[in-house]
Amino acid sequence: METLYCILLLVSLICLVVGLIKPRLVLGFLRGDKTRKEVVLIFGILSILFFVLFDLAIVSSESLKKQFEKEASPAVEKETPKIPPKEEPGPKEPIEKPGESKIKPKVYASIGSVAKTELLGLTPWTDGAVSINMPIGWNIYTGGQCATKSILVRDPYVGLKQVFYFSEAGPVYASQERKQIDRENYNTIPGSYKLPYLDSPLVSPLTAENFLNNFEALANMPFFQEAFPQVPIMTNVEIISKEEIVNKPAYATDGRLIRAKFKQNGRLGEGYFYIITVKNFIGLGYSVMFVGITAPEGLLDLITPSLKKSLESYTISQGYITACDNAGKKAVAGILKAGQILNESSDTIMDVWENKLELEQRMSEKQNDAILGFSRLYDPDTGEVYEITPEFYDHYQIHKDEFEMNYLEELPDDKWDEAPLNGAEYIK
Numbered sequence: 001m002e003t004l005y006c007i008l009l010l011v012s013l014i015c016l017v018v019g020l021i022k023p024r025l026v027l028g029f030l031r032g033d034k035t036r037k038e039v040v041l042i043f044g045i046l047s048i049l050f051f052v053l054f055d056l057a058i059v060s061s062e063s064l065k066k067q068f069e070k071e072a073s074p075a076v077e078k079e080t081p082k083i084p085p086k087e088e089p090g091p092k093e094p095i096e097k098p099g100e101s102k103i104k105p106k107v108y109a110s111i112g113s114v115a116k117t118e119l120l121g122l123t124p125w126t127d128g129a130v131s132i133n134m135p136i137g138w139n140i141y142t143g144g145q146c147a148t149k150s151i152l153v154r155d156p157y158v159g160l161k162q163v164f165y166f167s168e169a170g171p172v173y174a175s176q177e178r179k180q181i182d183r184e185n186y187n188t189i190p191g192s193y194k195l196p197y198l199d200s201p202l203v204s205p206l207t208a209e210n211f212l213n214n215f216e217a218l219a220n221m222p223f224f225q226e227a228f229p230q231v232p233i234m235t236n237v238e239i240i241s242k243e244e245i246v247n248k249p250a251y252a253t254d255g256r257l258i259r260a261k262f263k264q265n266g267r268l269g270e271g272y273f274y275i276i277t278v279k280n281f282i283g284l285g286y287s288v289m290f291v292g293i294t295a296p297e298g299l300l301d302l303i304t305p306s307l308k309k310s311l312e313s314y315t316i317s318q319g320y321i322t323a324c325d326n327a328g329k330k331a332v333a334g335i336l337k338a339g340q341i342l343n344e345s346s347d348t349i350m351d352v353w354e355n356k357l358e359l360e361q362r363m364s365e366k367q368n369d370a371i372l373g374f375s376r377l378y379d380p381d382t383g384e385v386y387e388i389t390p391e392f393y394d395h396y397q398i399h400k401d402e403f404e405m406n407y408l409e410e411l412p413d414d415k416w417d418e419a420p421l422n423g424a425e426y427i428k
Helices: 001-021 036-072 111-117 178-187 208-213 215-219 222-225 300-312 316-327 345-374 390-398
Strands: 122-126 130-135 137-144 150-154 162-166 169-173 234-246 252-266 267-279 284-296 373-376 387-390
Touching: 001 267, 122 284, 122 300, 122 345, 130 150, 130 162, 130 300, 162 234, 162 300, 169 178, 169 215, 169 345, 208 234, 208 267, 215 234, 215 390, 234 345, 252 345, 252 390, 267 300, 267 345, 284 300, 284 345, 387 390
Parallel strands: none
Antiparallel strands: 122 130, 137 150, 150 162, 162 284, 169 284, 234 252, 252 267, 267 284, 373 387
């Protein structure tokens, strides 16, 4: 019945609304004048009536339903108490073997393990001269020829996610004397030839760090913009760390792997930069290998393994090298060569990346132990690590001779990833 009353209620409400607009449409069955007052009187009363009937029908239905469920439900049986099973004699926990630690090793979800397993998907790309496996969906740009052949791969949505290689970036001035000579010969003499690099920055001494700090000025030069308009413009460079490239060419003035923060298009980024600089006989400087892996600050460690795989896949075809040689465009200092040429630089980046994460994990372990009030001692003979309280550490330092194990040392930095044993149980 509640369905019928609901339908009649809805019809009454519709007629009430329509009748207030056009009374004739709903009062056709009446003779004489058809007014809004009559619409309200008739359909208002009907709406109230059907609403009351609908409500009563619902209440009645619910009451009958509860009564039926009560009559249909079986009597609740008294629950009999369950007798617990008889325990078998013996220990509930496995017996620890002598020398085993009662402290469970800590499990870390490290950035390194995540970054190495959740790699970006790569897809092969080539223009016939060079080839690379680039992240799927990213944009790729190339510029220059032969010795200056360069490439940049960039995420179209996050421009700071990028990997690039400039095989010859420059020139810059490596000495003030050379810059002054060029200005006097090519700038002050009316009608003289205008050197395209006359306004290039002075980078003296010509180190990898100075080159990176001045790269913004070089990248904004018209000749550089014309050759590679997509070049990353990195401002506010802040060096975080730098490692010497020990196997750099003998003719290089410097070679460093630098980790630095910077801004690009107003956004803060971080990157690894592999830079080898050289100076020619007239005092001009170049970077003959300028490799970069960058990301927004905080994401570099997560994206480095993926971009490392992309970078190490970069190859130059032998046919392209031959064509350059035949055209008399040999590479500066022979840096251009066929095959995978960035394996070494990508491996160097990866080594520094892994060392950084290991150091951060050890520092994190130290901080956690300090917060929890623990210290650690180390057995140089067995390599075992013992977790102790700071009070015991102070006591042990003064009373070493009272212990059989009087040879324990303060834990070295490279042992903080070892799972510690309970010092109170093992130190005698």
